Amino acid sequence: MLDLSLPSGLRDLLPDHSAHLAELSARLQEVFSRLGYRRVFLPTLERLDVVERGLSAAALADVMKFVEPGSGEVVAIRPDITPQIARLYAARPDALPSPARLCYDGPVLRAREARAGRPREVYQAGVELLGAGGPDADAEMLVLLARALERVGLRGAVVEVGHARFAQAVMDAAKLPEKARGPAWDALSRKDEAALGALAVKARGPEKARAALPALAALYGDGALDRGRSLAKAVPEAAGALEEVESALRIARRRGVRDVAVDLGETRGLGYYTGLTFAGYAPGAGSWVAQGGRYDALLARFGRPGPAIGFAVDLEFATQALERANGRGNARAHARPARAAARRGRTARRR
Structure with missing residues (x-):
């Protein structure tokens, strides 16, 4: 048939x-x-x-x-x-x-x-x-x-x-070993803060940068930009990416765009x-x-x-x-x- x-x-x-x-x-x-x-x-x-x-x-x-x-x-x-x-x-x-x-x-x-x-x-x-x-x-x-x-x-x-570049800057500053990068991106795509915290123990960067790694999982929803600003103070390398997001949003909102959410830990x-x-x-x-x-x-x-x-x-x-x-x-x-x-x-x- x-x-x-x-x-x-x-x-x-x-x-x-x-x-x-x-x-x-x-x-x-x-x-x-x-x-x-x-x-x-x-x-x-x-x-x-x-x-x-x-x-x-x-x-x-x-x-x-x-x-x-x-x-x-x-x-x-x-x-x-x-x-x-x-x-x-x-x-x-x-x-x-x-x-x-x-x-x-x-x-x-x-x-x-x-x-x-x-x-x-x-x-x-x-x-x-x-x-x-x-x-x-x-x-x-x-x-x-x-x-x-x-x-x-x-x-x-x-x-x-x-x-x-935001999450990338945090991972670079934390000096996460290369073999841990793939699992870290997978964990971030799942918003798995615990898994990121376990991987941060293997990082070799400054303490502030290592602590910022699991915080990436919570950089969405209400207050995401405020949390992003706090994180960028600990990891200045991420500040440029944050400024690009904020600048674009300021202009877009002046042009009438209202329904915008933010996810600075997005891996797309x-x-x-x-x-x-x-x-x-x-x-x-x-x-x-x-x-x-x-x-x-x-x-x-x-x-x-x-x-x-x-x-x-x-x-x-x-x-x-x-x-x-x-x-x-x-x-x-x-x-x-x-x-x-x-x-x-x-x-x-x-x-």
């Missing part, structure tokens, strides 16, 4: 759900366009060396690659669109002067599931701001994400902000992001609905150095949240926000 099932991690989208997803994508593109972002369409296949140049070491395991029959080149199905944007930006400076504001949508495919419930093929809509750095560019991205989530109907959505995009990181959470979604950050090291890999920041909306999870909010999804319409659920067991993701 013919097996009509799909490969693991893939799924069909039926007409009603497909229509909702397409409508959401169109509305997001409209928001992006109104705020000055120009749409680009990119191929599904890229040369493997281009894809590899644009991904972190951890993300390379997700690449689907094969030898192209006609040319014999090794090519890859894109697991992320941002490296393609970086390649285009480097290849066409004539058409894309700096700063370039670009938006896109389309599927990406990964070799394995990032975690249970998140499929291998993901439909994204996103934006990239290339060639602009500093707090104004960071705040622009926070404003754009907040407005996009609000204008597509995701009421109650929350943007959560962190920084890629470890090894890829270089500055501000952020994610969007909405009631009814099974996971984050948007994710991104600053990745200033990427463009130089393609030969056109410069700062860059962006985010992608997961259209499937955003549609799920909208369907449940409108009573069109399954009976779990009152599922708690994904941010609260994710707090119990996160894995670092994207790029």
